[in-house]
Amino acid sequence: MYTEECVNTFLKEQGRLYDEPVAESYEEAEEFLEDCMAVEVRSLREVRKYLDEAGADVSGMSDQDLEDACEVFRLPSGGYLIVEG
Known part of the structure; x- marks a missing residue:
């Protein structure tokens, strides 16, 4: 389970890692x-x-x-989300 902060950050910034969106909604991003x-x-x-x-x-x-690094997403709280593509 991921925090709301992680999911929203990834949803907003997924273009850093992928050329095309991999998720269009909060639920898709979490999955x-x-x-x-x-x-x-x-x-x-x-x-x-x-x-x-x-x-x-x-x-x-x-x-x-x-x-x-494109797979490292800085979170507003100061932590980091690492997404290996």
């Missing part, structure tokens, strides 16, 4: 996040750890690079 097993984390440190454990080479990436 899509569940299907791709998106992850919500609280800090960039956790983003770095998650991506590193997933096999991404993040050793040379700055915090700004991590925030700018």
Whole structure:
């Protein structure tokens, strides 16, 4: 289950990751996040750890690079949603 903040952020900003919308409604966005097993984390440190454990080479990436990664969505509360496409 994803927070309303995660779902709404993804719904609004999905164009960063996909050329065409993958969800048109809140329910579709929530289902899509569940299907791709998106992850919500609280800090960039956790983003770095998650991506590193997933096999991404993040050793040379700055915090700004991590925030700018297309699969990382900054949440209004300060956390992050990671959606692997």
